[in-house]
Amino acid sequence: MWRNRYKAQNPSVSKEKEEFACVNCQAAASTTYKKYSEDVIRLTECEKCHELVDKYIEYDVVLVVIDLMLQYVQAYRHLLLNVKIERPERLFVIFWLSHAAEVWMRDKTGAQFGQVADQEWMFYRCLLLSAVEICSFVVTILLFSLWKKKETTQSTWQIIGSTLLGYYGNVAVVISFIFNLSHETSYQVVMQIFLLVSHVQVQRVLFPTVSSTDNIIVVLTAKLISTTTGSLLTAAVL
Structure with missing residues (x-):
């Protein structure tokens, strides 16, 4: 599942621990999505720019790599700030x-x-x-x-x-x-x-x-x- 690629996050946690970043303006965010049920997930909106904090959450890895190759800075923010890379x-x-x-x-x-x-x-x-x-x-x-x-x-x-x-x-x-x-x-x-x-x-x-x-x-x-x-x-x- 794509969720396994990302930092562990608890949608119910408040903004006490801001460990994510908006890929558009790089403002701090507490979560990138909110989970309402097993099959229902809503991406979080940035409080500063009012865009989705991380649209790449719903992207396949291949599409993320393509945006990296196209040198989109949003893709770099997603990879470096919101993704937990193992080893x-x-x-x-x-x-x-x-x-x-x-x-x-x-x-x-x-x-x-x-x-x-x-x-x-x-x-x-x-x-x-x-x-x-x-x-x-x-x-x-x-x-x-x-x-x-x-x-x-x-x-x-x-x-x-x-x-x-x-x-x-x-x-x-x-x-x-x-x-x-x-x-x-x-x-x-x-x-x-x-x-x-x-x-x-x-x-x-x-x-x-x-x-x-x-x-x-x-x-x-x-x-x-x-x-x-x-x-x-x-x-x-x-």
Whole structure:
């Protein structure tokens, strides 16, 4: 059932504990729906914007994913604020391996290695490179959160988890495998833009009172630091 995807909530509880957020204006809400019977559920209306607190409650997972791919900030608010993700580290491992595999395939295409051991070393190097780049990106966002700690209500672990989920576009490596796109410049550019926009949307959710311009600058700075760190590591390893 779709209800199992969401944070546990008791419709009879008052507003003493506000743990949800409106996907339209991000105002706090005590519930996302009210249950009248086993088959009758009414979505809660936001007291601030008078829209449904979370319309995605009734959406299938596939439709939510489509809206995420279309970069709707409402979908990001739904995922990051109103959904309880079990074992988010599993998702991070998937995104990390996907990114490392794509880099490995791209490097493998550009340099023909005859030895299996050389190709295996390349993959391990790509795993290390990917981990360092992602960690550098997350650390930059954390430093920004310390500077703007009054601008967010999220905890440190929530910021880390949300930032890591911004890498979900890395699973597109499956498409690159099927159509052999890893070495194509156009594909690489599109994926980098997609990931940057995803991180900007995550930033908008984590820091709703910070201007979009500042959030974009932070993401670009984090990406620059991440890329620079990766380049330095590559030069050191090679």
